[in-house]
Amino acid sequence: MVCQTVETLAVDFARKTTSRQGEELIRGTLYFQAPEEVIIKVVEPTEQWNVYRGKDLLIYYPAERKAFRFVSRNRLMVPFAQSFIGLVREDFGLSDAGFLLTENRKRANVLITVWSPPRSLRSYVSEARVGIQDAHPLFLEFYDPRGNLLTRVTYLEYREDLEPSFPGRTLIFQKSPDMEIRDDIRYSNHRVNEILPTEVTDFTLPEGVAVEELKW
Amino acid sequence: MSMIKERSVQNRPLWKCVALILSLCLCAAPLAAQQESGESGSMAEDYNQGWLDGQFDAEGKGLWILSGLFLGPIGIILPWVISPKVPGAHLIGKSVAYVEGYTDGYQQKAKPKNFLYSMIGFGVWAVAAVAGTVLAVRAAESASDSCAESFGQKCAESCAPDLNCSPDLGCSSQ
Numbered sequence: 001m002v003c004q005t006v007e008t009l010a011v012d013f014a015r016k017t018t019s020r021q022g023e024e025l026i027r028g029t030l031y032f033q034a035p036e037e038v039i040i041k042v043v044e045p046t047e048q049w050n051v052y053r054g055k056d057l058l059i060y061y062p063a064e065r066k067a068f069r070f071v072s073r074n075r076l077m078v079p080f081a082q083s084f085i086g087l088v089r090e091d092f093g094l095s096d097a098g099f100l101l102t103e104n105r106k107r108a109n110v111l112i113t114v115w116s117p118p119r120s121l122r123s124y125v126s127e128a129r130v131g132i133q134d135a136h137p138l139f140l141e142f143y144d145p146r147g148n149l150l151t152r153v154t155y156l157e158y159r160e161d162l163e164p165s166f167p168g169r170t171l172i173f174q175k176s177p178d179m180e181i182r183d184d185i186r187y188s189n190h191r192v193n194e195i196l197p198t199e200v201t202d203f204t205l206p207e208g209v210a211v212e213e214l215k216w
Numbered sequence: 217m218s219m220i221k222e223r224s225v226q227n228r229p230l231w232k233c234v235a236l237i238l239s240l241c242l243c244a245a246p247l248a249a250q251q252e253s254g255e256s257g258s259m260a261e262d263y264n265q266g267w268l269d270g271q272f273d274a275e276g277k278g279l280w281i282l283s284g285l286f287l288g289p290i291g292i293i294l295p296w297v298i299s300p301k302v303p304g305a306h307l308i309g310k311s312v313a314y315v316e317g318y319t320d321g322y323q324q325k326a327k328p329k330n331f332l333y334s335m336i337g338f339g340v341w342a343v344a345a346v347a348g349t350v351l352a353v354r355a356a357e358s359a360s361d362s363c364a365e366s367f368g369q370k371c372a373e374s375c376a377p378d379l380n381c382s383p384d385l386g387c388s389s390q
Contacts, residue, residue, distance in 0.1 A: 015308075015309070021265070024309070026308065026309035040308060042308065042309045044309075045309060045311075046309065046310075046311050048309060048310075050307075059307055059315060061312050064312045066312055068315055179272075212319075214319055
């Protein structure tokens with residue numbers, strides 16, 4: 001099982017998003033540095049840095065020399081990053097996000113754990129479910145207060161040659177009354193516990209960059 | 217004359233070169249303008265799409281109802297002072313113009329909705345406040361009536377018919 005032994009992680013990704021607006025392809029590299037820093041460097045279709053640090057999100061555009069800083073009261077729940085970063089935590093980061101484990105059950109050879117959300121999310125989420133098979137996370141689901149599926153993340157094509165192993169592909173399904181979004185993300189060039197590039201570890205905004213701050 | 221002729225002959229390649237350059241520039245100008253307008257058109261398109269997506273995603277969080285309910289008139293001011301929450305998950309890989317449109321559209325949509333939710337809460341608060349006031353006044357009036365009634369009755373029972381039973385003087389003989 002993937003756990004606290006992961007200090008750093010770098011992986012290239014190609015994300016295909018299908019929604020009512022059509023298809024969209026995004027390429028880049030995802031970096032993780034323990035305990036909770038995530039940097040997503042996008043190279044296609046535009047150069048963009050997404051820096052997640054706890055409750056802050058910074059989006060930086062080098063070409064335009066412009067940045068947006070979102071400051072949140074709650075821990076960020078970003079499906080794309082969360083679905084992958086959750087793998088480096090025993091509880092997928094749910095405890096840190098305020099979720100409480102309420103139930104364990106087994107279905108065939110899949111262990112399912114059920115989590116209740118923090119009070120701040122109960123208007124939107126009634127529970128989270130995690131499925132584990134053969135010590136590998138199989139799926140992560142979120143349900144709304146009426147019991148309807150909101151988000152499902154499925155982990156596939158595990159890289160067993162890596163220690164610890166990581167999925168080579170995740171499928172993310174997000175649903176609301178008015179729309180559906182499907183993400184198909186393929187990962188490659190996994191680098192576990194290797195030294196991250198200095199542009200990532202020492203990332204700071206250059207001087208003179210216009211920053212727009214927004215409460216999130 | 218031969219010098220002039222020679223000059224003419226000597227300058228012809230230069231003029232040809234200048235003419236060629238000018239014609240190239242004239243041909244390139246519309247293309248450059250088109251590209252520039254294409255880029256600005258693309259940015260406008262991105263901004264508009266971001267605006268629409270931001271408006272769509274603005275849900276006017278129900279938590280704003282609580283601010284009106286417990287804070288009365290102060291709660292109504294809050295949605296216009298504190299920027300509503302703007303999710304960032306949809307912004308990965310998007311352009312600057314899209315992010316600007318998204319945040320503008322989201323905030324514009326979310327603030328009135330949050331204000332509406334806060335008004336609902338304030339409405340409940342106001343009704344509760346008025347109802348409480350009315351009940352308090354009625355209770356006070358009721359207590360006053362029963363007190364006067366009981367005093368009058370007591371006076372009539374205890375005083376003789378020939379006695380003056382005015383409340384402020386008490387019972388006294390005439």
